[in-house]
Amino acid sequence: MPEALERKEYGTFMFAFLSFLTGIIAGLGALVFRVLIAFFHNLLFLGKLSLSFDANVHTPASPWGGWVILVPAIGAVGVVYLTKNFAPEAKGHGVPEVMDAIYYNKGNIRPVVAMVKSLASALCIGSGGSVGREGPIAQIGSAFGSTLGQLLRMPPWQIITLIAAGAGGGIAATFNTPVGGLLFATEILLHEVSVKTLVPVIIATSTATYLGQLFFGAHPAFVIPALETPYFRLDNPFVLLAYVGLGVILGGVTALYVRSVYAFERFFDRYIPRNDYLRHMAGMLLVGLISFILLKTSGHYHVEGVGYATIQDVLTGSMGTEAILLLLCLLKLVATALTLGSGGSGGIFSPSLFIGATLGGAYGIALHRMLPGLAISPPAFAVAGMAGLVGGATGAALTAIVMILEMTLDYNVVIPMTVTVAFCYSVRRHLCRQSIYTMKLVLRGHYMPESLHSNVYDLKRAKDIMETRRGIVPASTTLRDLACLVREAPGVPWFLVADSNELIGIFSRQAALEAILTQGDSVLAADAACRSYITINGNIPLYSILAHLRLAHAEMAVVTQGNPVTVESILGVIGKEEIAGIMAEAVEIFPG
Template structure:
């Protein structure tokens, strides 16, 4: 049987009940024709080349913006903590500052940020990535120009005055703003704006850390919400351009070079699971602290403009206890990874950095997540080094770093690739996969949302990050369409056509519920479609003698039996219809069936069934003593 073998009931006289019985049966998958040359595993149009070309200048500008922001952070840090004019990125609170500078600098910085947020743009609050995600999913990928200016300045002030944050979140937001603004000056779709926004964000991140692969992975795991050539190619283009532009500006070497051989044993790989569990639990604690702090600040009887200054008090106190916890902390991360950090400092970083980062970030100040997670994860691993067997310099710090990153951001691939590109330790890839995947599993099992998506959920929006093959994409119309349908000859009058479906027992036939009726001539030649409402309206207006050919829609929206359910569903949504005639692909006038929105759900039904129905496919038969001899006697 093929999709052309259908039963179409056409009437000039009243049909019998048996004529109208609908016994439509979906075609078995084995009967699906294999001529699907019109389909491909990816959809790519020439627009891809255009968007990729637009991503080139976005990548270059984003790299320059990243360089400028890092220099601005260095300028503010040097001016406040070292009383000199220099743009070199240095650590604040080096231990030689007056106590009042360490205490007051974050407070003043928080006050400035609060004023900028209230009178400039509230969107500069936070660590950047949730705001970028919200712009992508809810804002049509449109970022205001003022955000592109105020976000990097506010972040430079927050970090330069001692804030324990990273520059990558603000750079991601700023790079995204560059791509979004560029796209808003052109006539592009929302999806194309999204692609250029993510291209700018990923380019900024790649330029900051010299990690192009990790930047692309972050785009795929966190920002794009799709895996398609139309978005991947432009993002990869922007990232590559940004990395090339970065090299003369910031250097081409790895950010945290680690030397020395690794001696990875099966025991060490097994302990990576335990390290991942601990990292996942630490990620959960850090996430809970951030939003517990945010809830606490909301209860304060003061305007949110003052919250960053109050968060600055927490930072200042923490800086007085452990000055190395202030700022981006690249020097501390390097010490953790090369094994030169002291145990006392490790404990101080692990406790103080976690507390001041999470509590101050909950105040709504401006700063990133990645660098603090590098430091906190590295401190955890450095502490594990005191317990776990020696494998190599900074090995456990590296594993824990990837684990914490995978647990906090729920992006295990990004965590692994980041750790590899930051250190050049490609010989540690298996332990990193074990640690990051375990931490991701722990975080996903015990916490519903990550630190990046909880803020979006608190605004009343749900975000899922699970990628799955759409079941409507793998099934065809011919597998679910109705082949036994009621149609009308073109010269049948409206009153007679209405009589065919009036007074029929709906429990015995689907023709009454069909609602859309093809109008045909000859041998299944489609003329148009007519609805039950059109027939009733014609009879009500005393036009029942008019033939259905005069009432029907002569150019109906149609689909084909070898079209996917997804494409058909998209066509229904775009044209606001819930039923479509199915015609032969080679002969668009030949009717082969009818498909409705309800039938399209068959693909979803099969997907739900496969996800929830358990079955044992194979059974192991165990031979019992004496069975063989009895079997042989039976054969004899």
């Protein structure tokens, strides 16, 4: 109780300033994170000290030759050391840990997580791990928002809002997607969607995006020359049906993708259970082998790191046949599952883009080959595939659509992309109910809400919830006489014990009957009545009632009008039954 009273809720303008500060840190965090990736990548892959790195350009062949296979395994040693000794929650793809903190730890994230996650994920990506940047930067921004909220003793709802602002800002700065970052925070992290929570996130994402554009440029993440002319013809319904087919296929692959990550995790836990170093090194050695084989057979590493260079090749139509794209799709899925399943640190967004682009591109090439008369553009199907797999894997369908739109700046893709995402998400939900984020938490017994509901029961006031049927019992009444009163009033759920018009205790109907059985007939009602109650006025909303009950450790609330409180001034009583009833009404409106 003292801890709760010490918390301070900040006003609109101060909270807006703190959101602005969170956006600045998120933008700077995105810059530092990219610099760290460049440093580790150039040092480990190319053997040089440099901070210059363009993820959209293929990495040249390493001077280490075949020994480059060991580079991801060497990076694995550092990743395990950091996560094992300083912040175990930095292992994995990051976003589930943020969700866990929001729903199971009142938004508390340790400050050290931001630093460890930055180093571990940068080392994992830089050394060739098949993971992305969005999970780490989301966790980094969230950790700062949580730390700031804890230092300023904010209430949990403001801490959680800053967490969402930090995560959304980091993603917005990383991908140059301000609206996508906002939607990510809304769909995945925010526990409540209202003006008081959305405005701070908007401020943070806008600020972080501006800083990201200063550092990385204002251009979109991917350039798609093949989409400079419209490719989606509304007068041909068969093209729309083709995107439906793509969505269905993507849904199956997405379910396989989600399950593969955790299947590999169980595999490594089962066969290498006691040595985190050996487990992660084994997984990364296989990733290094896959990358080296691809270098020798195709000229590029392809699956190492975020894989944006290969995505760019698919979007420009320079990747060859559908067989090559399908092979890359499969190898990227395996490499990502190996990286995360063995204990790596990094996000799943970039691998999802890669898998979706290669699968969508292969589908488009095959369709164009079979139906040359249709206006089929393989890069268009690649873009739709990117959105479909991201939306299906993360469960954030709107985020996927808007982010891919912002990353390509081609509005023509909206209709086919929306169709693809919808079918992919539906099929994935049918085959695998959990997203790649929630699956990790469900496996540890922490369930996440599947939707955001309007809390209609919170609109109810005490006068709407209270039970007005009550009986008055003199303090000198024995429990034997009370039993008679209870039997004579079968419809009365509450009995108020009064002494000279002053309330001194309360019996529920059930409590009165139990007292008679356990305490004896001659005990006075005044001695057996419950005194664990609070008094409130009729206009108090339900959420305030629950807060007051919790702080006072009370069992019920007595609704009164006027002062002083007398038996005549009591309007009704609110107990567990009344609260449960109003909750049940809400369930009828929003069934689970």
